[in-house]
Amino acid sequence: MMFSLARLISKSAGSTVAGEAKHVPSKLSLMARAMSSQVTYEFETLNVTSPEEYVKHVELNRPKKMNAMNTAFWTEMIDCFNKLAVDPECRVVILSGAGKMFTAGLDFSDNEFFKTLMEGDEVSRKAFIFRRGIPMMQESFSVLERCNKPVITAMHQGCIGAGVDMSAAADIRYCTDDAWFQIKEIELGLAADLGTLQRFPKIIGNDSLCRELVYTARKFTAEEAKDMGFVSRIFPDKEAMMAATVELAQTIASKSPVAIQGSKINMVYSRDHSVPEGLEYMATYNSAMLQSEDTMKAVMGLMTKETPVFAKL
Ligand SMILES: CCC/C=C/C=C/C(=O)SCCNC(=O)CCNC(=O)[C@H](O)C(C)(C)COP(=O)(O)OP(=O)(O)OC[C@H]1O[C@@H](n2cnc3c(N)ncnc32)[C@H](O)[C@@H]1OP(=O)(O)O
Numbered sequence: 001m002m003f004s005l006a007r008l009i010s011k012s013a014g015s016t017v018a019g020e021a022k023h024v025p026s027k028l029s030l031m032a033r034a035m036s037s038q039v040t041y042e043f044e045t046l047n048v049t050s051p052e053e054y055v056k057h058v059e060l061n062r063p064k065k066m067n068a069m070n071t072a073f074w075t076e077m078i079d080c081f082n083k084l085a086v087d088p089e090c091r092v093v094i095l096s097g098a099g100k101m102f103t104a105g106l107d108f109s110d111n112e113f114f115k116t117l118m119e120g121d122e123v124s125r126k127a128f129i130f131r132r133g134i135p136m137m138q139e140s141f142s143v144l145e146r147c148n149k150p151v152i153t154a155m156h157q158g159c160i161g162a163g164v165d166m167s168a169a170a171d172i173r174y175c176t177d178d179a180w181f182q183i184k185e186i187e188l189g190l191a192a193d194l195g196t197l198q199r200f201p202k203i204i205g206n207d208s209l210c211r212e213l214v215y216t217a218r219k220f221t222a223e224e225a226k227d228m229g230f231v232s233r234i235f236p237d238k239e240a241m242m243a244a245t246v247e248l249a250q251t252i253a254s255k256s257p258v259a260i261q262g263s264k265i266n267m268v269y270s271r272d273h274s275v276p277e278g279l280e281y282m283a284t285y286n287s288a289m290l291q292s293e294d295t296m297k298a299v300m301g302l303m304t305k306e307t308p309v310f311a312k313l
Contacts, residue, residue: 054253063099068107081143088312105161148261165194256294257313
């Protein structure tokens, strides 16, 4: 078993280098192709398209409800990002919202959701229900982080409550000039529990400001979001933002997927570990990945000034 697996992997090593005339697809790439043709993205609350090669666009798709997050949404996010994570046709993901705004956060009108949360009348039994339900909802955003492909959120107008939790789990955040953000959970009488309190302070690197925004639930503007480092670019309107986001995604998709995914894996790991632990993890990781055919192709590309073509991953 070990032997045949090793053979399969070693056979997969021979593929295209820039300018190479012939490319014999390996068993592994044929398997990947077969897998990708099976990936379908059909959801009630999400619309998934491919604006460019290797770029997937996930659009929150409940515009009439301001993309509020209902029961279907929580499970579809997990399903969608778990598929994107292994889809060889996907190297980078754009996440945006259809209609008037990015998202109004938790769906207040989702009776199914609230009924599930309120089931039972005995406190410890109810607590067990919450204890199972909250990690599931957290997972709906943690999948953005666990999906090794970079996720770029492109936000316009309101990004409220769970919208901040969600975008904080992404790699890169862009927004429009009219965007506004609100860590609103305090106003609902609860502590934000889907990642904002864990990820947001590390992103903005300003503990005092973070606590101010959490404790007051005051709205903050696009400009403030950029000043604090929550978003990296602001655009005059959604059209300009989406054009720039697709361009950024294309640039990322043109790079070695081994290098891009390896960088994300190691940045996520290092955020949650000490520098020596991060370096240790990196050394182990690259002891395998430095042997990637992508490294050779990338270096050859630099030397020959030809654009390298990387195999699917
Ligand atoms: C264990 C739980 C963990 C999860 C915690 C999550 C917490 C959070 O997400 S806190 C944030 C919750 N969200 C809100 O407080 C936003 C509430 N909505 C608004 O403030 C306004 O609607 C908004 C500013 C988003 C838009 O205002 P606008 O005047 O432009 O439009 P509206 O007429 O108010 O809304 C249009 C339709 O959208 C529906 N809608 C808006 N937000 C929600 C929502 N959160 N849930 C469900 N539906 C929402 C609104 O009802 C209108 O629908 P319709 O009446 O059918 O036209």
